[in-house]
Amino acid sequence: MPGKNALRNLFWAISLLGTPFFYIPATAYFLKVNPNLAVSLIFILVFNEVVCGAVKFVYPKERPIPMPRNNFFQKYLAGSFPSVHTARITSFSTAVISFYTDKMLVLIVLLVVICVGYSRIYLKKHYFIDVLAGFLIGTVISILGLNIQF
Numbered sequence: 001m002p003g004k005n006a007l008r009n010l011f012w013a014i015s016l017l018g019t020p021f022f023y024i025p026a027t028a029y030f031l032k033v034n035p036n037l038a039v040s041l042i043f044i045l046v047f048n049e050v051v052c053g054a055v056k057f058v059y060p061k062e063r064p065i066p067m068p069r070n071n072f073f074q075k076y077l078a079g080s081f082p083s084v085h086t087a088r089i090t091s092f093s094t095a096v097i098s099f100y101t102d103k104m105l106v107l108i109v110l111l112v113v114i115c116v117g118y119s120r121i122y123l124k125k126h127y128f129i130d131v132l133a134g135f136l137i138g139t140v141i142s143i144l145g146l147n148i149q150f
Contacts (some may be wrong), residue, residue: 001037006120007122008123009121011118011119011123012119012123013103014112014115014116014118014119015085015119015120015123015125016087017085017089017112017115017116018083018084018086018088018089018116018120019085019088020091023041023045023089023092023102026041026092027041027042027045031123032060032127034099036099037095037096037099038134040095040145040146041092041095041096041120043145043148044091044092044095044141044142044145045088045091045092045148047141047144047145048084048087048088048091048137048138048141050082051087051137051141052082052084052087052134052137052141053076053084053128054076055081055082055133055137056079056081056084057075057076057079059079059081060075060078060079061079061080061081061130062078063078063079063080063124063125064080064124064125064127065124065125066078066124068136077110080125080126080127080130081126081127081129081130081133082130082133082137083117083120083125083130083131083133083134084116084134084137085116085119085120085125085134086113086116086120086126086130086134086138087112087133087134087135087137087138087141088137089116089117089137089138090113090134090135090137090138090142091137091138091139091141091145092138092140092142093109093112093138094138094139094142094143094146095107095146096144096147097109098146108114113135117131117134117135118131
């Protein structure tokens, strides 16, 4: 069915917004236009990886479609809880909208966050609870990170 494959490709592309392919260039852009935001983003994103990685190893929940767990890296990738993609885009977006409060930007950013979370469920990479945990972790880490003075 061509339509189903196109939808899968669309959600795969949306899911990329929760990866370094998006947030590294976006953070580099902010280094030029808003260095304070960029420094906050670097701290927040690193903290996000540490927290989510620790949770994945403490609570090694299987993904909807299980993955191999033969080495340290595979164990990290095979963990479903929490959704790191969702945590990344949530923490990144929360930081951005704390600096830029334009209502249209806030609406677009919130839609992107929801779409990334949904894409992870649609692609059978996570369960709803994994995505919900990613939203919560990303939000908390961003709020904490924004309130730490460098």
